[in-house]
Every structure is written in C-alpha cells, then in structure tokens.
Amino acid sequence: MDRWRGLKALVVDAVENGSRAVERIQMETAKKPFDLLEQIPPLQVPVKGIREIHDTAVAGVHGMIRLVNRVTGQTLDLVLDAVEHHQAPPPPEG
Amino acid sequence: MGDNLEQAIGALNGAIGDYLQRTGNGLATSMGFVHDGRAVALEPAAIAAAYPEAGPRLVVLVHGLMSTEIVWRMADGQDYGSLLARDLGLTPLYLRYNSGLHVSENGEALDALLEALVRAYPVPVEEVILVCHSMGGLVARSAAHAASERERSWLPLVRRAFYLGTPHLGAPLERFGNVLAWALSSLGNPYTRLIADLVNLRSSGVKDLRYGSLRREDWEGADADALLQNRRHPVPLLPHIRHHLVAATLAAEPNLALLFGDGLVMPDSATGRAQAHHRSAIFPQEHVRVLPSLAHLRLAHHPEVYALVRAWCEEET
Numbered sequence: 190m191d192r193w194r195g196l197k198a199l200v201v202d203a204v205e206n207g208s209r210a211v212e213r214i215q216m217e218t219a220k221k222p223f224d225l226l227e228q229i230p231p232l233q234v235p236v237k238g239i240r241e242i243h244d245t246a247v248a249g250v251h252g253m254i255r256l257v258n259r260v261t262g263q264t265l266d267l268v269l270d271a272v273e274h275h276q277a278p279p280p281p282e283g
Numbered sequence: 284m285g286d287n288l289e290q291a292i293g294a295l296n297g298a299i300g301d302y303l304q305r306t307g308n309g310l311a312t313s314m315g316f317v318h319d320g321r322a323v324a325l326e327p328a329a330i331a332a333a334y335p336e337a338g339p340r341l342v343v344l345v346h347g348l349m350s351t352e353i354v355w356r357m358a359d360g361q362d363y364g365s366l367l368a369r370d371l372g373l374t375p376l377y378l379r380y381n382s383g384l385h386v387s388e389n390g391e392a393l394d395a396l397l398e399a400l401v402r403a404y405p406v407p408v409e410e411v412i413l414v415c416h417s418m419g420g421l422v423a424r425s426a427a428h429a430a431s432e433r434e435r436s437w438l439p440l441v442r443r444a445f446y447l448g449t450p451h452l453g454a455p456l457e458r459f460g461n462v463l464a465w466a467l468s469s470l471g472n473p474y475t476r477l478i479a480d481l482v483n484l485r486s487s488g489v490k491d492l493r494y495g496s497l498r499r500e501d502w503e504g505a506d507a508d509a510l511l512q513n514r515r516h517p518v519p520l521l522p523h524i525r526h527h528l529v530a531a532t533l534a535a536e537p538n539l540a541l542l543f544g545d546g547l548v549m550p551d552s553a554t555g556r557a558q559a560h561h562r563s564a565i566f567p568q569e570h571v572r573v574l575p576s577l578a579h580l581r582l583a584h585h586p587e588v589y590a591l592v593r594a595w596c597e598e599e600t
Binding site: 194 | 308310
C-alpha cells in the first residue's frame with residue numbers, strides 16, 4: 190500500500206510542478222509582446238487591460254488544474270485508507 | 284511481473300531517488316539485504332532463517348545505478364553469488380539500495396549495515412568479499428572510507444573487492460548531461476530553461492557519477508549543477524584490500540574501444556588509471572582485466588566475468 194501511496198504522490202507532484210512550470214513559461218512568453226505593445230502610447234491602456242485578463246486567465250486555469258489535482262489526490266488517499274482498513278486483519282477479541 | 288516491478292522501482296529510485304527519499308515517498312527503496320526478493324532483518328534468528336547454511340565467508344553483491352539485485356541473474360537463473368556458494372562455499376548476500384541518493388550517503392548506510400550484519404551474523408565472520416557492479420563499486424569504496432574513520436569491525440575482514448565497470452574517474456554521459464543542462468539554461472529562453480530544469484531533475488546519485496564522488500565533502504555546500512566542477516576529495520585505497528577491476532568495451536578494435544568504452548563507462552575510468560587532475564587514487568594495474576565485445580550491464584552476469592572473479596578468489600592474498 191505504501192507503494193500505491195507513493196505512486197499517487199508522485200503523479201500529484203508531477204502535475205503540480207508541471208502546471209507551475211507551464212504557467213511560468215506562458216507568462217514569460219506573453220511578457221515580451223505585451224511589454225513591446227505597452228511602449229506604444231495609444232495602445233498602452235488597452236494592452237494593460239488585455240494583459241491583466243491574460244494573466245488572470247492563465248493563473249486561473251493553472252490554479253484550477255492544481256486544485257482538481259489536489260482534490261483528486263486527497264480522494265485517492267481516502268480510497269487507499271479504506272482499502273487498507275478493509276485488508277487489515279480484525280483486532281483480537283477479548 | 285514481480286521482478287519487472289522491482290526493476291522499474293529500482294530504475295525510478297536511480298533517476299529521482301533523492302526526491303523520493305526527501306518527500307517520504309513510499310516508492311523510495313531502503314537499503315538492506317534481500318533474500319528471494321524479501322528484505323532480511325539483521326537479527327540472528329532472521330539471518331539464520333534466511334541462510335540456514337550460513338558460513339563464515341561472505342560475499343556481498345552491490346548492484347549499480349537504477350538496478351536491483353536482479354541485475355546479477357544469468358540466463359540459467361544462477362548468479363555470481365550462487366556460483367561462489369557452489370564453487371567456494373561462500374555465503375552470498377545481495378544488497379538493494381536507493382541508487383539515487385548520494386554515493387556518500389549510501390556508503391555511510393552500507394558501512395552501518397555491514398557492521399550490524401557482522402554483529403548479528405550467526406557464526407563468527409572470517410572474511411567479507413565485495414563484488415560490485417558499476418556505481419556499486421563507488422558505494423563500497425565510500426563505505427570502506429567511512430568505516431576506516433570509525434574503526435569498524437567489518438573492515439579488516441574485507442581482503443578483496445571486485446569492481447565490475449565501476450566509474451572510478453566518473454562517467455562521460457553524466458558530464459554531457461551537466462554541460463547540456465548548463466547550456467540550455469544559459470540560453471535564457473523559457474522553453475530551453477524548462478528542458479534544463481527537467482535534465483537537472485536527475486538524482487544526486489547520477490550527478491555523483493560526473494567525477495565519481497565518494498565523500499560527503501565532495502557535494503556538501505556546492506551547486507550540484509555548476510558546470511564541470513570536480514570537487515573530489517581524495518580517498519586512498521586501503522592497503523589490506525586487494526582491488527580487482529574488470530572493464531568492458533563494446534568494440535574489440537582498440538581505438539573504437541577507447542572511444543565508446545562499455546557504452547557507459549570508459550576503460551580508463553573502469554580500470555582506475557587516474558591522472559593528477561582526476562584527484563583520485565591510482566589503482567594498481569596487476570589485478571585489472573579489460574574484456575572486449577561486452578556491454579556495461581553484461582558485466583554483472585557474464586560467465587567470463589564470473590570465471591575471473593572465481594580465479595581471483597582462489598588466489599592467496
């Protein structure tokens with residue numbers, strides 16, 4: 190059962206860290222064009238707004254992925270607990 | 284399925300075993316002796332039950348990176364341990380450990396384990412022979428170094444050590460990984476930095492193979508991903524141990540053999556022909572053999588290698 194828990198933890202960690210890495214890349218990649226566009230005075234205000242929306246959307250999507258990942262991990266913990274409890278020998282009587 | 288699962292977990296430990304250990308993951312392997320796939324408790328009764336014919340001369344088999352004791356198994360089911368038991372009456376003990384940890388961490392753990400073994404063993408131990416494949420040789424040397432600083436009782440019992448494809452001077456593949464990760468991360472591009480981060484996820488054990496680091500001082504307080512920094516501290520060869528080295532080369536032709544080695548370890552490294560810049564002990568070359576047309580993994584289960592080990596075991600020390 191320790192190994193099943195380990196496998197679960199590994200998958201949860203991989204999704205968590207993978208999502209953070211991809212989020213960082215998406216933010217960094219989008220930063221350059223936004224920075225450039227913000228240099229043009231007439232575009233500065235609308236680009237700032239679009240950037241805000243973009244960053245919020247990216248952070249929101251990845252935040253949701255991580256939230257679902259954690260909830261799934263905790264649910265699997267409960268399932269593994271139940272399986273372990275079911276497999277455990279009954280306590281001695283008396 | 285059982286063996287395949289154990290091999291997969293052994294490979295996973297070699298790749299990211301330090302992470303598994305640090306996060307308390309249940310897939311992390313604990314160091315211990317394994318008999319018929321089960322861990323042997325170091326208590327006299329448990330040892331006597333696992334080895335009913337326990338003799339005073341032990342052979343300890345130490346596997347390499349990303350392996351388990353299964354690596355020793357030949358096609359006919361025999362291995363160097365069982366053959367040495369049959370031919371020379373030795374009692375074989377198979378070590379399993381998390382090869383993703385630092386070599387020095389595994390060395391310290393092996394030192395403690397061998398001390399506990401000698402104390403708990405049902406009959407007085409007269410001799411311990413170490414047979415080590417690949418990284419296992421570094422772990423064994425690290426254990427001997429740790430023991431030499433603590434005056435352990437198991438160390439004087441070791442009179443022979445066999446290193447089969449052990450990268451005493453490091454492995455070029457790991458140095459390539461170090462250069463690749465450094466170059467990718469230096470480009471400043473988020474995508475290449477992500478790839479560099481992934482490459483740098485490889486375990487501390489793998490990174491120790493860059494220069495064959497044996498001691499805690501080699502890595503403590505240092506940046507493990509710094510470009511090609513050899514921080515080795517010297518580990519002298521213990522004079523009472525006869526060191527036997529076996530190297531392999533994929534090719535029989537000498538120039539190609541020098542170029543490719545056994546696929547993972549170069550002949551100079553496996554035969555311990557150190558130069559000053561290696562900051563390593565120089566191994567005496569009278570107990571060195573280089574076997575052509577043999578790959579790195581085959582060194583752990585090849586009849587020709589066993590014949591060498593047996594012949595050397597029969598020599599007087």
